Amino acid sequence: MYKNLSKLDWDKIKEILSQFVYSQGAKEKSLTLEPIFSYEKAINSQEKAKFLWNLIEKGIHFEIPSLQSLGILFDKAKKRGFFLSKDLCQIKLWLSSIRKYSNLLKNSPFHNLINIWEKISYFENNLENILNCENGEIKDTASYELFLIRKKIKEQQEMIREKLERIKESLNKKGYLQENLIMKRDGRYVLPVKVEYKNKIKGILQSVSQSGATVFIEPAGIIPLVNELEELQWKEEKEVLKILKEISEELLKESIYFYELEKEFIEFEISLAKANFGRIYKGIFPKLKREGEIKFYSAIHPLLILKKQKDPSQKIVYNDFIIEKGLLITGPNLGGKTVSLKTIGLLTLMAQTGFLIPSSFAEVPVFSKIFIDLGEEQDILEGESSFSSHLKNLKKILEEANEKTLVLLDEPGKGTNPEEGSALISAILSELLNKNTKVILTTHSQILKSLALKLKDLKIATMEYDLEKMEPTYKLIYGICGSSFAFELAKKLGFDPQILQKAEEFIERKEYQQLERILNKEREKLKNLQEEIKAKIQDLIKKEKELEEKKKEFEKIYLEKLENQLNEWQKEFKDFLKRFECGSSSGFKKVYREFNEFINKKLKSVKPISREDIKEGDLVYVKPFAREGIVVKVKDDVVEVKLGTLKLTLSKKNIIKISQMRNLSSFPLLSKTQLEYIKNSIDKKENREIQKIEVNLLGFRVDEALIEVERAINKAFLKGIKKIYIIHGHGTGKLRDTIRKYLNTHPLIKNFEVAPIYEGGNGVTIAYIQDKN
Secondary structure (H helix, E strand, O other), X not given: OOOOHHXXXXXXXXXXXXXXXXXXXXXXXXXXXXXXXXXXXXXXXXXXXXXXXXXXXXXXOOOOOOOOOHHHHHXXXXXXXXXXXXXXXXXXXXXHHHHOOHHHHOOOOOHHHHHHHHHHOHHHHHHHHHEEOOOOEEOHHHOHHHHHHHHHHHHHHHHHHHHHHHHHHHHHHHOOEOOOOOEEEOOEEEEEEEHHHHHHOOEEEEEEOOOOOEEEEEEHHHHHHHHHHHHHHHHHXXXXXXXXXXXXXXXXHOHHHHHHHHHXXXXXXXXXXXXXXXXXXXXXXXXXXXXXOEEEEEEOOHHHHHHHHHOXXXXXXXXXXXXXXXXXXXXXOOOOHHHHHHHHHHHHHHHOOOOOEOOOEEEEEOOOEEXXXXXXXXXXXXXXXXXXXXXXXXXXXXXXXXXXXXXXXEOOOOOOOHHHHHHHHHHHHHHHHHOOOEEEEEOOOHHHHHHHHXXXXXXXXXXXXEOOOOEEEEEEEXXXXXXXXXXXXXXXXXXXXXHHHHHHHHHOOOHHHHHHHHHHHHHHHHXXXXXXXXXXXXXXXXXXXXXXXXXXXXXXXXXXXXXXXXHHHHHHHHHHHHHHXXXXXXXXXXXXXXXXXXXXXXXXXXXXXXXXXXXXXXXXXXXXXXXXXXEEEEEOOEEEEEEOOEEEEEXXXXXXXXXXXXXXXXXXXXXXXXXXXXXXXXXXXXXXXXOEEEEEOOOOOHHXXXXXXXXXXXXXXXXXXXXXXXXXXXXXXXXXXXXXXXXXXXXXXXXXXXXXXXXXXXXXXXXXXXXXX
16 A cells, blocks of 8 residues: 555655654654554644644744654664763763653653653763764763872873973984974874984884984883873773662663663654644645544645745646545646646645645545555566556455545556556445545546546546636636546647548447536536626625625714714703702602603613524623613513522513623713712712611521521512621521522622621621612
8 A cells, every 4th residue: 555655755754854854763753754544643643743743833932953863873882782982972862862852742642751851860870971973982971990090191291291292302313304393193202313423313113204304213211101091091990880770770771761762852853843744835734524624725746835935936826626536627737637636635645644744724524544656667577567456456446445445546447448448447446436436537538538428426527728728727627527528629730621521421420429528518608697696696795895894984974863862861961960969869760750751751762672682692781670681581571680599580671682782882871970970969968867777597497597588688688678687696607608608699689798896796797778760
């Protein structure tokens, strides 16, 4: 199943993906990446790429260094017995690179990576203590013994240099030296001596220059010192090896975690590469589903976008690809049939493997298998023809295809007798559709085109071709059986008309030719109908705009009239205010009564709410209780309203829909200042006549006490009494807490408070009753 994926440009996609990864293992993995054919794994892969894509969109930049494969490093260390210092620096780089993003990835689809890293992260500090990764060497402080050895080495080197310096100056004064320099040959300190003076100097001849004019002699006076230095260096190497073996032993004990760490990190890096790759062509994450139609809207092959970016003069065309069960793509050669077929196949593979895809919208069912029969399959070595090779593929497809399979066929049936080949493909195609297999194929065959007109599950489409310009438009048009345009193209190219006429006579009796003529007539009718519908739609849009303008005009007139009427009411009401401000107590009652009559009279002139205006679930204002409630049930002119824990049956006259109240709120009868003034004045006058009710609940059970409280509240509300003193005592506090909880949700209670100390303190609760409207 995988061997033909290269024909869908899958290998090219992998090659580009590899350019977005940096670790050795991720590069190898990206180049051998296989598509996902499991719904659960596809969802998981997409979630990982989407998580990183969202972080990138927020401005987070991931910097991944070039990392050697941990698996290879550990395999070599196991054979060698220890890690080299440069290998340890690579391991330290791995740990530090993951640490940078550990907080971002901890609670993410990559939590496994961080969980493994946390188990071995301490090695980063251990390696930091012994390694100097700038020069790739073990630090002097890696052990006390190493510190002492290297100190002695430095002292020994200084002694050698000082002695050499004295010898050099002495010999240079005598004119024995070719140059006044101290040099090294094969790790030994030497002086460049003129060849004629070589016997004048005691020492060991280490080498001779190419010209023979200079000999390099190690003075005898420093040989014991150099030998001691070499012994110290041997001890240094031995101590370094000891340190390397100790840390290597610790690392190798935890090798399983490092292998798992690399595996998880490769998954992270490839997911990051998918997100970064998708940003290049501005892709989207498709909706993945278990079954259903393939839908790619305004989609294109990603390699065409990349080609366009390199060469802006390239023309690219976006198409909609919609496959319910089967799709037959027709059209001329070089018209884009095969490109469309490959685009559908590649986008499907990318979608279910976690890639973003170049499309404005996409829905893709995750397939368990994708079969491809594309291009030439001839095998000369096996003595196999192209057609027989195709037949082998088709046989395999028939045996293994099911409802979870996508089959892509490019001009099947070619390479043999056209009619026999087309007939065979027709039978295979019918069988695949009966299995509910998704099938997409391209063809020039008239027999297959005729079949598409008979099979309801096989939709037909064509690649558009501009005959005037003699070039393809690469647009895929559905519902049309396209021609190969062989005669038209031949005519344009100047073929003899007699030859073309004879050619037409050869096929005019064929059933499919007659069907194509009928189809072309229907196509013309459809085109005219489309133009007619388009014109009517434009006319409807124009009329809709005119109606909308008239609506706005009427609304403006209505609002102006409403505002004028409300202004008149406001003027009339100012008279009440003047009389109210200077009125006595009895005058106040008269004004208050007139005020109610005035309001009722004006409200009656407002159009009442129709029965349809109020429905179940509406938020309404209940006038008698001055509270908001929710409509539970509506029957004729009666509604059931829920107020907190209470359910009330009321007439529609006693409620107002909240939305209507808000609509009228922009035209108040009184200003906010005036309403506050009236409210405060009424409160002052009525406060003189406030009475109170006391409810003594001492000795009552909780359920009995709540009954008494409810009676007192109803009595106070009906009589217009503003507050109730509820005596519940201190006790355990259970009765007090239950009563206060009850008061807190009661629709007739405005608020409540603890009584002052001189009236009972925390043993008494004062409840304030809502005003009657």
